[in-house]
């Protein structure tokens with residue numbers, strides 16, 4: 001007999017609900033615990049997972065495998081070509097190992113949720129009790145509902161309910177409870193599992209040697225790195241978070257999204273650590289930076305709750321059905337300018353180049369470029385959503401879809417459609433000294449003062465032209481008018 005834990009987006013040992021339940025079950029039955037992870041090229045394709053993210057996951061699996069081996073627990077990793085074949089392959093492995101219990105943490109995307117339900121149902125006939133448990137959120141989807149019994153579609157009241165829930169259900173962390181040691185003969189019995197290799201990235205998710213070098217030095221994998229980052233943030237940067245979190249050049253955020261999205265950091269651990277760092281030892285009240293940061297981590301929960309409750313957001317549909325009729329543009333030339341950071345708007349270009357070079361973009365910049373694509377260029381926001389997934393190391397369906405819906409005003413609790421960011425004002429406000437622009441837009445490095453925001457504008461010099469920096473691809477004033485008109489038409493409000 002054995003108990004199996006199936007790792008997905010929960011690539012950690014610490015504070016991992018399904019893993020700990022699996023461990024407790026194995027302990028109570030005195031049977032070995034076996035861990036598995038399935039690499040699914042078809043899932044990567046379907047979810048538009050970026051190559052940099054796949055590389056991060058595979059490197060994290062190396063760390064996880066080593067950590068588990070220290071506890072005499074094997075991590076078996078296998079590639080399964082067809083995603084539909086995954087449930088049966090897992091049942092097959094359970095049968096081979098004589099495992100009658102399978103534990104896993106729930107994923108809330110539509111296909112994944114269906115798969116968890118199917119496996120729970122069909123496990124019985126395969127002789128396996130499947131336990132799919134909520135883990136990824138601080139408060140599980142389904143726990144909060146408004147006075148009328150519905151899921152909230154506005155963040156603020158939802159957040160108040162989230163806090164109230166945590167006041168009455170203080171969350172318990174399995175912080176220092178490693179899974180049980182396997183029986184001594186585990187190494188001998190599961191020798192081939194201990195010795196299995198972590199696969200290479202599938203062909204269409206390969207990085208070049210240059211990219212491997214670049215990304216690997218930027219993004220060390222694994223849960224130890226995640227906790228170290230969190231600890232450093234909470235002892236140093238969080239004190240400036242309230243004032244500086246909107247400044248992309250400020251290096252004032254935690255940069256833990258890659259860890260939260262691949263599960264090398266548990267959101268519960270993150271929130272509990274922030275709470276404990278607060279002078280009040282509470283989630284609200286006390287230090288502004290900490291309270292603000294907790295409310296940002298809560299946005300992640302919020303979007304997962306939305307996804308679980310309104311699964312059609314997974315199906316390329318806007319959250320607000322009345323936005324279905326907006327006539328989007330599909331101008332590939334303009335889209336390519338946006339993708340490559342050649343729009344002629346320095347703040348927008350800096351942001352896109354940061355994404356392309358690092359696999360990450362600051363939140364303020366994400367909002368600015370998303371608004372620019374959807375409103376200034378009127379390009380279908382789903383093309384931007386997809387481009388983000390193709391390039392982000394922290395790509396997470398719910399947060400990405402939520403962020404795009406917010407920025408394009410088509411989503412849950414969105415910016416009103418008539419609020420259109422002015423890309424030049426965003427630049428002056430959030431990159432006043434042009435530090436972010438100079439870092440990422442090398443052509444503009446030598447431009448001093450305010451001209452950096454608008455290098456062909458009133459204070460222009462010849463520098464931008466000489467360096468080959470493009471002129472603005474659209475005029476914001478005109479595109480603003482066009483956008484208002486188009487949204488009104490789409491909404492039938494003209």
Ligand code: FAD
Nearest residue numbers: 253254255256257296297300363366395396399400403404
């Ligand atoms: P911090 O400011 O330190 O915040 C801590 C954590 O809180 C983040 O790691 C993240 O998990 C969560 N968080 C913060 N802001 C948000 C937010 N607005 N929405 C949801 N969660 C939030 N985040 C992703 O993890 N994956 C995505 O694919 C993603 N796509 C986005 C697309 C758009 C258009 C927008 C506007 C935002 C997107 N975000 C996404 C949210 C946010 O930009 C990133 O989580 C944040 O920039 C990560 O940096 P950090 O860890 O330093 O954040």
